[in-house]
Amino acid sequence: MKLILKKAHIYFYAISVTFFYFLMYPALYYFSRKPTRYKYMVKLRRAWALLSSAFAGIFYRFTYEAPFDRTKTYIICPNHTSNLDISAMCLLLKSNCSFMGKEELTEGIVTSLFFRTVDIPVNRESKMSSFRAFKKAKENLEAGITMILFPEGKIADDYPPKLHSFKNGPFRLAIESKIPVVPVTVLNTWEILWDTGTKFGSKPGICNIFVHMPIETAHLTIADTDNLREEVYRIIHQKLEE
Secondary structure, eight states, X not given: OHHHHHHHHHHHHHHHHXXXXXXXXXXXXXXXXXXXXXXXXXXXXXXHHHHHHHHTTEEEEEEESSOOOTTSOOEEEEOOOBTHHHHHHHHHXXXXXXXXXXXXXXXXXXXXXXXXXXXXXXXXXXXXXXXHHHHHHHHHHHTTOEEEOOTTOSOOSOSSOOOOOOOSHHHHHHHHHTOOEEEEEEOSXXXXXXXXXXXXXXXXXXXXXXXXXXXXXXXXOGGGHHHHHHHHHHHHHHHHHO
């Protein structure tokens, strides 16, 4: 019975996401026509994330290790276990921001508009695609756009989820761009909705997100990439184990 209710809830949440997307679509489409308007797409996406989640009884609680200026430029590095992580990261920031994600998202019903404009698609099997994505991300950072990169690269198949090894890309990017890295521990979104929710459904609840102190990279060199990656992994892993 419990699984039936959770399955019903994921359909309700999907309807909520779709409803608010198409409600906002005319404005989103208008803003998507020129790069100078992209920042308004980001603001609308933040509202979309809030409304579609709240309508389904899903809310987000952020806890900060230290005072956090949500308007500055960062590289945000969260662990990844749920589609809700995207909404959470949208709500975390007040600044202009961009995600990097798999190339298939350019074909999604509610993701294609973003991944053809404000976000960066990447085919990790292609060195050329990875190079272009890295270059674009660097340009975004130089323009004051915060990059959100999930360092695991995907939602793994483990259930309950466990933290997988991190890719080097976000940390090399941070060092080359001299931009602070913010580790973010997403504590329980998988309990509300794991992965896409199609297997176990979803339920109303509060998603708890812990935002760690930014790690400065201005003093680091490319030789420090592995150490930075391991430090961020350790910070997130330690918080998950508490």
